[in-house]
Amino acid sequence: MANLILILGDQLSHQLSALEGADKDNDRVVMAEVHDEASYTNHHKKKLIYIFSVMRHFARELEQQGWHVHYQRYHPDNPEQSLEAVVSKLAAEHRPEKLITTECGEWRLHSQISQWHEHLGIPVEIRPDTRFVCRKQEFADWAKGRKQLRMEFFYREMRKKTGLLMTPEGKPEGGQWNFDSDNRKKWSGKPPAPAPFRVEPDSVTREVIQLVEEYFPDHFGTSEDFHFSVTADQAQAALEHFIDFALPCFGDYQDALSDHEDWLFHSILSPYLNTGLLDPTDVCQAVAQAWYSGRAPLNAAEGFIRQIIGWREFVRGIYWLLMPGYAKENRLNNQRSLPWFYWTGETKMRCMHKAIDATARNAYAHHIQRLMVTGNFALLAGIHPEDICDWYLAVYIDAFDWVELPNTLGMVMHADGGYLGSKPYAASGKYIQRMSDHCQNCHYRVQDATGEKACPFNALYWHFIDRHRDDFANNPRMAMMYRNWDKQPDERRRAILSRGEWLLANLEQL
C-alpha cells in the first residue's frame, strides 16, 4: 500500500484535500466509527444517527468509484476505540509510506493528530481544509493589528473576495452591504411556513437507528422521525427545496420565534455544510442566482449569504486564532451549574420549554431560539460557560467545536470579552414577546418584573445589568440600559433585585 488516507465524519466531500492526487489502485481510505468520538459528550441520538449514516453512505460512494476503503463500524467491544488505535493497527499491518489527512475542525483532535507521527512510525501529512472561503492564515492576517475584530468588516472582505452580490463596478448590489434592518418581522402565521425537506430513512439509516437505540439508549433526544438528508444528492435537493419554498421569506422572518412552528423559514442546511455534503460557496451562489432571477428578494439573499460567508467564516477564524485558551475564557466569572430543565424541557417558561422540546425532538433549533431564548437565559442566569458550551455541543445535529464554541462562549455568553458582539445579547421578556407568540401561552406574565408570576427573564435581565456594571458601564452601546435602570425609583430597583436573587437561588423550580 502506498498511503493511508484518513477521512473524518465531518469531511465527507469528494473534493477533500486529503483525496487530491491520491492513487485509487494503491492508496487506502480509512474511516471509522469509534467509541471515543461518539461518546466524549452526550450527543443527541439524531446527531449520532446522522454522522454514522452519512459516513456509511459516503464510504459506499467511494467504493463505487473504485477506492479501497477500510471502514470500521461502531461496536462497543471493538478493540480499537480511538481513531489513533484504528490507524495504528492499519499502519502496522500494511506499512504505508505515510498517513494523509485534512486538518480537522476541533482543537482536541487536531492536537492529537499533530502528535501521531511520534507513535505511528510513519510521517503524517495534514493538508489544509479548502472547504472554507477564508483560510486560517488569511483570517490571522486580516485580524493582525486590528484593535477590534468586527464581523461586518470581515464580511465585506469576503463579499469582495467571492464577488457574491457585487456589481461589475465592485459595489454591493442594492447599494448597501447589509439589509438587516428589514429582517426583524414578527411572524403571525402568514404566509404559512413550508414543511422542511424530508428524506425517509433507507436501509443504511434504519440499521444505524437500531444501532444507536441499542448502544446509546440514554443519550439526549429521540431517534423518532429521522428525516435528514444523508447523501450529497439529497442535501442538494434540500438546498433546492429551501430556495423554492423558504428563501423568499428567510430575511423578513429571520429573527422570528413561533409557538407552533419549529423550522419557520430557515434553511436547515447547517448539518450538510458542516459535514461536507454541501459546499458553502456553491450554496451562496445558488442563493445569489435566485435573487438575480427574481425568485427571492435582496434582503433574503443578502441576509442568508451573510450568515455563511460572514458569520460562519468569522467564527471559524476566531476559533483557530484563539484556541486553545479560548475554551477556558470566563470573563464574566459565571459559576452556576446548568439547570436540569435544559435536558428535560420541564419548565414553566413557555419559550424555554418550546426551544428545548424542539431540540430534543429534532436535534435542531433555529438561531434565534439558540441565541435569544436558551442562550439569553444562560447569560442572564450566569451559567458557567463550560456547562452551557457542553450542552450546545451535545444537543444539535450541526454542532462541531469550531462553530459551536465561538457561538456559545462568545456570542451568547460574552465570556471572551466581545469578539462576537460589541455588547452582550442580553434581553428581557419584552424582546421575546415582541418577536414571538410564546408569552400569551405562558405561566408567567411578561409585563411583570416582580411578583410570583413575573416573567423570570425580566428581573434576571436587570439583575444581570446591575451585577455587571463594572464590566459594561463604559460600553457606549450599554449606556441607555444603565440610564434606564438608574432612573427607576430605589424601591422598585430593590424589589427587582430581590426577585432576581430569588430566581437565581431557585433556577431549578422555574
Ligand SMILES: Cc1cc2nc3c(=O)[nH]c(=O)nc-3n(C[C@H](O)[C@H](O)[C@H](O)COP(=O)(O)OP(=O)(O)OC[C@H]3O[C@@H](n4cnc5c(N)ncnc54)[C@H](O)[C@@H]3O)c2cc1C
Ligand atoms: C449558542 C449558539 C450555538 C450555535 N451552535 C452552532 C453549531 O454548533 N453549529 C452550527 O452550524 N451553527 C451553530 N450556531 C449558529 C446557528 O444557530 C446555526 O448555524 C443555524 O441555526 C443552523 O440552522 P439553519 O441551517 O437552518 O440556519 P439558517 O438560519 O438557515 O442560516 C443559514 C446558514 O448560515 C450559517 N450560520 C448562521 N448563523 C451562523 C452562526 N452564528 N455561526 C455559524 N454559522 C452560521 C449556517 O451554516 C446556516 O446553515 C449556533 C448559534 C448559537 C447562538
Ligand code: SF4
Ligand atoms: S413570559 Fe417570559 S418566560 Fe414566558 S414565554 Fe414570555 S418571555 Fe418566556
